[in-house]
Amino acid sequence: MDVYIARKMHLSHITEWLVLILLIFLPFSCSQKGQERYAFLLEKYNTAHDAQMQGNMEDAANGYRECVEQCSHEQYLHDDSVKLLLPRAMGQLMNVYQSQGDLNGCVAYFDSLKREVDAEPTKYNKVLCRQFKRDVYVFLAYSLSRTDDEERAVLTMDEAMKMPLSYPTPERLFRDDAYAAGVYYCVSSTQAKVFEYGKKALAEVRQCKQKSGVQWLVTMLGGMYHRTGKVDEAIRMYQEGYELAQMAQDTLGMSNAKKEMADYLLQWNLDSLANRFATEAVQLLGKVVNKNPMVETGVYVTKARILKAMHQKENALSYLKKARESANGLPYNSGASDIGVLMGSLLVTKTPPCYPGDYAQGMALLENASHDATYKIKATAFFELAKANLAAGKQDEGEAQLDSMYTILNGSSTPIVLEGAYEYALRYYLKSGNQARAAMYSQALEKQKEIADRSASIKNVINAVTQMEMGGKERSLNEQENEMNRHKTTAIAVTCGLVFVVIGLIVLCFWIKHKDKRKHNNTKRELSKTMKKLKVAQRNQQRAEERLATIEDDNVKKIKDGQQVLAILRDKGEPKFREYFEQAYPAFIKQLRAQVPSITHKEESYCMLMALGMSNAELAEAFVITRQSVNIARSRIRKKLPEAEKTRMEAFLAELLKKED
The missing domain is CATH 1.25.40.10 (Tetratricopeptide repeat domain)
Known part of the structure; x- marks a missing residue:
């Protein structure tokens, strides 16, 4: 019995030792694996x-x-x-x-x-x-x-x-916040979040050992300061973005920073300086090993845009062809839309054309951009189409495209400035005698000038900053030369100065007296003119109000009788047409929404015209779209109708109209 117990205790000790050995070596083995x-x-x-x-x-x-x-x-x-x-x-x-x-x-x-x-x-x-x-x-x-x-x-x-x-390492936090800033940068309604996440990312990057990507973030923040008019911050960010890319030997980032700076300078019509930055951006692209089609396309488009502003159309077209090769395979609004509207505007105004199809190709590119691009590019496309059609004597098409441009520019939640657009439309309507349209564009131009006036000081800062950057060495040399000549000219300057002071005081007295007299006369004349204009304006306003009341009643009557619907829609625009329609048929929209709760605002406009008996061709003309797009819209509306009405959509809409009677 004692032997059995002794053996059992011995085995127990062996087991304990084996477990201990496993506990020692198992973690090492797992770690090794x-x-x-x-x-x-x-x-x-x-x-x-x-x-x-x-x-x-x-x-x-x-x-x-x-x-x-x-x-x-x-x-x-x-x-x-x-x-x-x-x-x-x-x-x-x-x-x-x-x-x-x-x-x-x-x-x-x-x-x-x-x-x-x-x-x-x-x-x-x-x-x-x-x-x-x-x-x-x-x-x-x-x-x-x-x-x-x-x-x-x-x-x-x-x-x-x-x-x-x-x-949550600093590198991973920086990555997420930088990407978030990049995503929100693309959408106008989320611009505040760009600064929120961008500044967080810049704070986190200070703790990062690897700082890859910071130069892109800094350049993007420069773009945001550019958008919000903070010139000094924008310039500082662009320069910092370039320097960071240079330190990281990121040639693509250096090229992108140069491109952004060129875009910024072009906005202020500093074409030559912008062209220098764009040329450097293109040269840097040639040294990039891993190409990025979006960045490459953006650089070529910016270079082409600057060359167009400098009236070098042939060179601009050659860069656009390079941009088109880079953008092959990218989504339309990731480069192709910019290329299309810029190339289209060059081709329709090119004289003489390289071949007879230049004009047609340009118009096709602009038409495509007017349907599928982002808002500003759409507005630009409509503006270029309007100029081309009006130059070709196609008055109705040109005016319709000016209206489409105006609707886009005034319908955006953030201001869109299209340089020269309102001035062109105003000159055209004044020349053609359309006072109502001239007044509309005059008012829009005044609003645009208010924005420009608020930015006037920004332009001065831009000029000062660029002059400081580009002319620093030149100023230094001039200062040295002035220092050398200063002692030689001191005596002559003092003598001449005394003579000029005496002469200047005499001239100044006569000039002030003459100026005061002229100012008094001018003020008197201006006051007289202003009073006359005010009386004329009051009479015109009274007549205009009387005519407007008559026109409003006539338009409502025309819609109710089904007459000149397209003319009203084209001349007055969709909002006015809806106003007249709802006056003629006040219950139509309410009944339509009750029957079709999911119908959209645009689909309501289609239904109004279909209820008035408009054909597909007339619908396409009214909304400046293709007949295929009309068929797609009709199909979407039909799907939303009650099951019993899907096969008789036109009859259903006509019945809603008749219920008004």
């Missing part, structure tokens, strides 16, 4: 990065995708070093997609990752779902902002910034 896994994946990441640096983007993309897939596996849930390779690989993969110009492919990839992190995690994506969901959302939002889907980009970024950030 973790280090081996990290070394394996790091080698894959570095191989992909080398391929990216050498311009082999296809191999780089495949390598980064493999890193993302393998780092997402559940076996790495406890290996922080391995897991942090995951967001790095995602970020570099996004850069590769953008370097290739495959922006839609980039969105598709991160959309697929978003679907994964939104679903139930599996063993193959546990790391991604549990700890890097915010990273996926941030990369997707930024990818979307590079396409035309800016609204979804903002919504996705809003969601991302509400999520917790795993491993």
Whole structure:
């Protein structure tokens, strides 16, 4: 019995020693395996990065995708070093997609990752779902902002910034805030957030060891200060952005900073100086290894825009052709729309044309931009189309396009200034005798001049800053030369000065007396003229009010009788047409909304015209769109109708109209 107990105690001691040995060596073994896994994946990441640096983007993309897939596996849930390779690989993969110009492919990839992190995690994506969901959302939002889907980009970024950030290092915080600023920069309604996140990112970058991307952020903030009229801050940011890119040996960032500065100078008509910066931006592009189609396109377009302002049309067209090659494959509003409207305006005004199709090609490019581009580019396209059509004697088309331009410029929530547009329209309507339209554009021009007057001091600062930058050395040399000659001219200057003072005092007395007399006479004449003008204006206003009341009644009657509907819509615009229509048929819109709750404001306008019996051709003319677009609009409206009315849409609308009677 004692032997049995002794053996049992001996075995117990052996077991305890084995457990102790396992506890000592097991962590070392696990750590060794973790280090081996990290070394394996790091080698894959570095191989992909080398391929990216050498311009082999296809191999780089495949390598980064493999890193993302393998780092997402559940076996790495406890290996922080391995897991942090995951967001790095995602970020570099996004850069590769953008370097290739495959922006839609980039969105598709991160959309697929978003679907994964939104679903139930599996063993193959546990790391991604549990700890890097915010990273996926941030990369997707930024990818979307590079396409035309800016609204979804903002919504996705809003969601991302509400999520917790795993491993909140300064570098990761800087990345998210900088990308957020970039996304909000693209949308006019979120400009305040650009400063909010941009300033946070600049505060965080001070703690970062790796400062990659800060030069792009600084240049973007320069653009924001540019938009808000803070000239000194804008200039400082542009210069700082260039210097940071230079320190980081980021040639693409240097080129982008030069391009932004050229854009800014062009706004103030400093064409020669802007051209110098644009030329330097183009030269820097030639040294870039990893191309970025969006940046490259922007540089060429800016250079072409400056050359157009300098009346070098042929050179401008050559740069636009380069821009078109760079923008091939990019979304339309990521470069192609700028190219289209600029090239179109050059082709329709080019004399003599290179070939007979120049004019037609230019008009087609402008028509395309007027339908699919952003608001300012649309307004520019309508303005160029109007000038071309009016020059060709197509008065109705030209005036309709001026109206479309006016609607866009005055319908934006933020002021859009299109240089020369209102002046051109005002001159045209004064010449053609259309006093109502002339008054409308005169009022719009006054508002625009108010903005320009508030910015006048800004222009002076710009000139001073650029003169300080470009003429510093010249001023220094002049000062040295003046110093050398100062002693020689002192005696002569004193003598001449005394003589001139005496003569000047005599002349000044006569001049002041003459000036006061002339000022008194001018004031008297101006007062007389003003009184006469005031009386004439009062009489004109009284007549205009009487005519306006008659016209308003006539227009309501014409709509009720179904007469000259298109003429009223074209001459008065859609808001006035709706006002007249609602006076003629006050219950139509209420009944339509009651029957079709989801109908939009634009679809209501279609329904008004269809109820009045307008054909597809007339609808296309009324809204300045193609017949295909009319058919699409009719189809959308038909789908929203009650089931019983879908097959008889025209009859249904006509019945609503008849209920008014």
